[in-house]
Amino acid sequence: MASTACFIIVSRNDIPIYEAEVGSAIKKEEAAHQHQFILHAALDIVQDLAWTTSAMFLKSTDRLMLLHDSRNEDGIKSFFQEVHELYIKILLNPLYLPGSRITSAHFDTKVRALARRYL
Amino acid sequence: MxxxxxxxxxxxxxxxxxxxxxxxxxxxxxxxxxxxxxxxxxxxxxxxxxxxxxxxxxxxxxxxxxxxxxxxxxxxxxxxxxxxxxxxxxxxxxxxxxxxxxxxxxxxxxxxxxxxxxxxxxxxxxxxxxxxxxxxxxxxxxxxxxxxxxxxxxxxxxxxxxxxxxxxxxxxxxxxxxxxxxxxxxxxxxxxxGTILKTPLDSQASLGSEEVIKAKKRRLGRAQKTIGDYCLLAGSPVDANAHYSTAIELARLTNDVFWHAGALEGSVCALLVDRRGHKDPVLEEEVKYRYYSVIQLYRRSFIQDNAQRVSTVSFELEAALKLARFLCRRELAKEVVELLMGAADGAKSLIDANDRLILYVEIARLFGTLGYQRKAAFFSRQVAQLYLQQDNACAATSAMQVLSMTSKAYHVQSRGANSKLCASRLELASNHTEGGKVQPQSIISLFESQWSTLQMVVLREILMSSVRAGDPLAAWSAAARLLRSFYPLITPPGQSGLASSLANSAERLPLGTRSADPALPFIRLHSFPLHPSQTDIIKRNPGKKEWWAGSAPSGPFIYTPFSKGGATDNNKQELTWIVGEPVQVLVELANPCAFDLLVESIYLSVHSGNLDAFPVSVSLPPNTSKVILLSGIPTKVGPVSIPGCILHCFGVITEHLFKEVDNLLLGVAQGLVLSDPFRCCGSSKLKNVHIPSISVVPSLPLLVSHVVGGDSAAILYEGEIRDIWISLTNAGTVPVEQAHISLTGKNQDSVISIAHENLRSGLPLKPGAEVTLPVTIKAWQLGMVDSDHDASSSSSGSSRRISKEGSCPLLVIHYAGPLLHPSESSVTEYPVPPGRRLVVPLHVCILQGLRYVKARLLSMEIPSHVSKTFSNNVNVDKNVSGGASFQNRPNSLLKIDPYRGSWGLHLLELELSNPTDVVFEVNVSVQLDDGPKNDDQNASIVDHDTAEFGCPKTRIDRECSSRVLIPLEHFKLPVLDGSIFAKDYQRNDSLGSKVTGMAEWNTKAELNASINNLISKIKVRWQSGRNSSGELNIKDATQAALQASVVDILLPDPLTFEFRLAKHGHISERLDGSLDSKMQVVSPGSPSGQSTDESTVRSKESIQAHEMTPMEVYIRNNTRERIRMSLSVTCRDVAGDNCIEGASATVLWAGILTGISLEVLPLQEVAHSFSLYFLVPGEYTLLAAAVIDDATDVLRARAKTESLEPIFCRGSPFHVHVMGTA
CATH class of the missing domain: 3.40.50 (Rossmann fold)
Incomplete structure (x- = not known):
């Protein structure tokens, strides 16, 4: 498992709709901010690359972003695929307004479990 | 760097x-x-x-x-x-x-x-x-x-x-x-x-003896490079290039890597200066190629041993930045990003903090040029952090400035900085809300980039840096933004800390500083209070003369829930304000934070500049919301726009826009915003209030009403009639030129008259002028609901009933000034100033007065006396009879003539009680208009008499009850008509034609009308004290009492019998006894021709014992059909024994007395003659009875029988007084 990992789902409007610190390292307040700052800054490039690169595991307009320090590409790939499935389930919920924050506790637990398994 | x-x-x-x-x-x-x-x-x-x-x-x-x-x-x-x-x-x-x-x-x-x-x-x-x-x-x-x-x-x-x-x-x-x-x-x-050119890289030790030649060459190369540099500075790139080529050669030979890189860099510069203006891909490739080798060379020149002292990293990074700037285009973004990210990585190996600062600044700038705003913001924040590490105010100012540049990317910018963006966003929001249908996606865009953690961090850093930089306004604004946007994420101590930093910043600001960013509280529009009914404004239609006609609320409610709701829902709601008349707006403030908030002053922000707003001061305890009333006075004609409020809070003036909070609440509704400030303060959810289009019109007249003698409610007893004087004063500055009074509300019919003339003659009503108009009102009956309610609520107190609030009738006065305002006749927007409406409630407090307890119908039977009269002096008789009967009976209400008798007299007994504490005097009268016989003159006289003398007053003391008798007479219909039983007919006779049905229906209506007529004739008037008088409304009670026996009262019997004395065979004398009614009120006004001169009869007492008395019995058919019957006449003595038949018969007779077969034509009379011979003087009773053969349905219905047996019809008894002969 990676020592540092911050997972975030960003909606089409660049609003983070889900965020989770999934790293095993002891969390520090500032570090958490830093991760978010980095992810936020990365959005620019992600946006640019979204349709040009083949390195995206999922071609999705809502972006799933993981800040990580592990080299386990396969793990990340499977993590993304599983989380994407979960995310689609959330999207299918008729009560969920696409683009609003994901508040489901179930989703959160599942994502964290996946992070433990794959990262 | x-x-x-x-x-x-x-x-x-x-x-x-x-x-x-x-x-x-x-x-x-x-x-x-x-x-x-x-x-x-x-x-x-x-x-x-x-x-x-x-x-x-x-x-x-x-x-x-x-x-x-x-x-x-x-x-x-x-x-x-x-x-x-x-x-x-x-x-x-x-x-x-x-x-x-x-x-x-x-x-x-x-x-x-x-x-x-x-x-x-x-x-x-x-x-x-x-x-x-x-x-x-x-x-x-x-x-x-x-x-x-x-x-x-x-x-x-x-x-x-x-x-x-x-x-x-x-x-x-x-x-x-x-x-x-x-x-x-x-x-x-x-x-x-051959000056020695050195850099910190060249250590003294490196110049060994064996390297002297090399060093010389090196020096030559360096000199060439320097000359090249000067050539460049002198603007001669061709010369520079030549020198650089030599320098590069020499540097390569002497392995002078650093100077090699420098020369190469110079050569690229020379190339670019030479080719200024032409940029082609080949050149670009060349430059790129050379620069990559420059970077490479600089990297190679990095010597580990003296890395602590001198480092060439900054040259490498500079070169990377130069290349990045050269390439900085959207198409090459990937390459530039790689260069920049590489440079950012290199920052760690920079020794000097200033170098790092410059590097980050440059990286941020380049990302910015590339269009990567977020990346730029990220590095700007790094710059700011570096600045903040320096401990001086100047650096803090720089940090603050850099951070405020990032605020756009993090969407936390100050409203002052980008008012345009805010405006457009507001517009967007308004478009959404006005469009009615709200697109969720576009709403989300309103709350773009909810990186709340980041936003809070950035704002906190701005706050910190501006405090350190000593910029109180920026600190204030940052703290305000932080508090307003993220209060749910800040702990209560944190909130208080922010509040104190707001206060601290404000201390350093000059008084009256304005900030573009509002802090707390949250303000939303609550409502616009409608004009009070006293000053309501009505649009005036110049084309319509009666402009008020459509404007008054039809229907019984002046404020219907529908019209009110419709008014607030309507987007096109319009408000009219009047110059010089104060207006009010309700706004709701919320303080969702954990500290006391003192709003030093709050007033409406008016962009149109034609309203003087009055400031108020509010204090909001933690987590509370308050609705406050803001007022102002319009000063000029024209539209008014109120986008928000201006506040002095935390020492700074800010403008709070309603729209912003509306958007926030919209976001709350969509689950996009953290928290609803109003809901968490316990305020209820409010419907989105639209700011109506408000226009100011020139001053209008203003009528103010008051009731003469005090505005308090007039206290009236039920049924009391009184005048209320209402005085209207024009308190405006414009004369009233038109006015119209109408009535509305409950109990409208209790207003008997309004003096329209008074008002009309008072027009035009100049400012300050007054007009008084009397309104006559008759107190209405208290309903049962009132009494129930009252009884339960005040069971211990007096059981008196009082009328409820709001049951009073309302006087609506529409009025208007002149059509054109004299001073502003040129104003085209309002060619016709609107009119106004004044609603004056007629405050009447109704006390329970005389209470009706119950009504009963009593019947009384007094037999007639047989006497004789002559039918030719009927007219004379009547007038005399009035006086006579009065003499006979002191109580003239029941004028029963003992010689005429009254069989089946019906009396309506009313029981009245007086629960009040005053004395009532009751006066009952029966108005008689033209009776069945249409004797107008007579009737009027009689009527007059009744009113005048007929009814002595009944005094009912307080808390007492009394009964009043009302005789019912002369309400009989002349003819017993089948149509009255139309209902029964239709049930029985299925073949009844439509036409007859209609006729029957009409007659039925006639019957009802006559019942109503009867009831309305009975008036119970009362008087109490000197000045209150009224009438008791007992119609319903009477009707209820009469309902059961109304048929008996109104309908005549099918046959009436009359006994007359036949005088000497040529003049028939009537034995007056109207057998037709079971009840007869013998009043002087009886219009029937049957009334007789009693006194005459008595004086001519003619029935003697031992004398043959010829008599006639007249049988009148009151139906429209011919009736066959068998008649019989009997005579009874005082004991009630039959004295004609039997063993001890005391009366002899001549003629037929029993079983007389007769046939009476419709509405005709037949006479049957017989003679009696009284053996013993004394009192006798004559009785006539008939058995009707072949009874029709009408008769059966009248007799209330269904069976086919013959109907027995009995007349009323007649008294016969037989005198002795002695």
Missing amino acids: EPDVSMESGSMIRVAVLPVGGAIPPPLLRTYTSMLTRHSVVDLSSISSFYSEHQKSPFSHQPWDSGSLRFKFVLGAHPPSPWDDFQPSRKTLAVVALAHLPSVPDLGALSEQLSSACKPYASSALAVRCFAFDPSDAQLEEGRRRGERGSDIVLFPPSDRQAQELHMLTMVQDLAATLLMEFEKAVLRTESA
Whole structure:
């Protein structure tokens, strides 16, 4: 498992709709901010690359972003695929307004479990 | 590292710009520098006049016609660096001092200051100039003298700007020429003398003996590179290129990596300067290729041992930045990003914090140019953090400025900074809400980028840096933004901390500072109170004369829930305000934070400027919301827009827009915003209130009403009639020219009359004038609901019932001023000023008065006396009979004539109680209009009599009850008609035609009408005390009491019997006894022709014992059909025994008395004659009875029988007084 990992789902409007610190390292307040700052800054490039690169595991307009320090590409790939499935389930919920924050506790637990398994 | 480097910076001459000679006012300094810095490029062609060739120029290929010198003006001091030898473009090659002469004592002092200011640059500066502005005449004179001796001080005489600019251009060209000549000297010096060029990289130890030759070559190479640099500075790229090629060769040979890189860099610069203006892919490829090798070479020159002391990393990074800037285009974004990210990584190995700062600044700038705003923001934040690590106010200011630049990317910017964006966003929101249908996606865009964690961090940093920088307004604004947007995420101590930092910042701000960013509280529009009914405004339609007609609420409710709801829902709701009349708006404030909030003043923000708003002060405890009333007075005609409120809170003036909070609440509804400030303060959810379009109209008349004698409710007993005087005063400034009164509300019919004339004659009502109009009102009956309610609520108190609030009728007065306002007749927006409506509630408090307890129908039977009369003096009789009966009976209400008798007299007994504490006097009267016989004259007289004398007053003391008897007489219909039983008919006779049905229906209606008529004739009037009088409403009670036996009262019997004495065979004498009714009120006004002169009859007493008395019985058929019957007549004595038949018969008779078969034609009479012979004087009773054969349905219905048996019809008894003969 990676020592540092911050997972975030960003909606089409660049609003983070889900965020989770999934790293095993002891969390520090500032570090958490830093991760978010980095992810936020990365959005620019992600946006640019979204349709040009083949390195995206999922071609999705809502972006799933993981800040990580592990080299386990396969793990990340499977993590993304599983989380994407979960995310689609959330999207299918008729009560969920696409683009609003994901508040489901179930989703959160599942994502964290996946992070433990794959990262 | 240097800021703002580019590939071409090698060709730029650095000029230090220094202010000298005392302080220069900042605006002037700005003007002077702007005049100077615009000349950053000086064409070689333009300086040829200043240039004089002292020796042969080393720049053989100088392009005099197309080339140029480039200046880089650096304001302020720039310390020389150890790397200056490596790149002459880093040196400060010239100094330009700026002086503002009015602040300089004399030119001597100035030149002293100049020389001291130039001291740090003495080693490098090749030229020094001092531009002195605004000299006085004396100074000019002095300057002229000094100028002769040759001075660096150039005086700019005061003139217009254009002249000064021209002067400046000349001076800069002169400077450029000087520099060019200096460069030539420097090149020649370098070529000849072989100066040793060193960088901090070259350690002394490295120059070993065996490397002397190598070192010499190296030195040659370095010299070539330096000459190349000077060529570049002198604007001769071709020369530079030649020298660079040599330098590169030599550096490669001597393995002088660092200088190799420098030369290569220079060559690229020369290439670019040479090819300025043409950019082609080939060139780009070439540049890219060379620069990558430059970076590579710089990297190689990095020596691990002295990395602590000197490092070439900054050159490597600079080169990377230069390349990135060169490539910085959208299409090459990937490459640039890689370069920049590589450079960012290199930041760690930079020793100097300043270098790191510059690097981050450059990276951020480049990302910004690339369009990567978020990346730029990220690095800007890094810059700010570096600044914050320095501990001085200047750095903090820089940090603050940098952070406020990032605020856009993080969406936390101050509203003042980008009012345009906010405006557009507001507009967007308003479009959404007005469109009715809200698109969720577009709403989300309103709450773009909810990176709340980041936003809070950034705002906190802005707050911190601005506090440190000593910028209270920025600190205030940051704290306000933080508190307003993220209060749910901040702990209560944190919130209080922010509040105190707001207060602290405000202390340092001058009073009345404005901030664009609102802090707390949240303010939303609650409602616009409608005009009170006293000042309501009605649109006036000039074309319609009765403009008020449609405007008054139809229906019984003046405020219907529907109309009210409709008004608030309606987007097109319009409000009209009047110049000079105060208006009010309700707003709701919420303080969702954990500290006490004191709003020093709050008032409406009016952008249209035609409203004077009144400030109020509010205090909001933690987590509360309050609805407050804001008021103002319109001052000018025109539309009013109220976008929000202006607040003085936390020491600063801010404007709070309603729209913003609306958007916030919209976001809450969609689950996009953290929390609803109003809901968490316990305020209920409010419907979105639209700001209506408000317009101000010129002043209107204003009527104020009051009731004469006090505005309190008039206390009336039920049924009381009283006048209420209402006085109307025009309190406005415009006369009332039209007025119209109408009624509305409950119990409208209790208003009997309104003096319309009074008002009409008072028009036009000038300002201040008054008119009084009386309104006559009759107190209505208290309903049962009232009493129930009251009984339960005040069971212990008096059981008196009082009318409820709101049951009063309302007087609605529509009024208007003149059609055209005299002073503002030119105003076209309001060609017709609207009218107004005044609603005056007629405050009446109704007390329970006389209470009706119950009504009963009593019947009384008094037999008639047989007497005789002559039918030819009927008319005379009547009038006399009135008087006679009065004499007979003191109680004239029941005028029963003992000689006529009254069989089946019906009396209505009313039981009235007086629960009040006053005494009532009751006066019952029965109004008789023309009766069945249509004797008008008679009727009127009788009526008069009744009212006058007929009814003595009944006094009912308080808490007592009494009964009043009302005789019911003469309500019989003349004919017993089948149609009355129409219902029964239709049931039985299925063949009944429609026409008869209709006729029957009409008759039925007639019957009902006559019942109502009957009831309405009975009036119970009361009087209490001196001035209250009224009438008791007992209609319903009477009707209920009469309902059961109404048929008996109204319908005649089918047959009536009459006994008459036949006098001597030629004049028949009537034995008056109307057998037709079971009840008969014998009143003087009885219109029947049957009334007899009683006194005459008595005096002519003619029935004697022992005498044959001829008699006739008249049978009248009251139906429309012929009736066959068998009649029988009996006579009974006092004991009730039959005295005609039997053993002890005391009466003998002649003629037939039993079983007489008769047939009576419709509405005709038949007579049957017989004679009686009384043996014993005394009282006898004559009775006639008939058995009707072949009874019709009508008769059966009247007799209330269904069976087919014959109907027995009995007349009423007659008394016969038989006198003795003795």
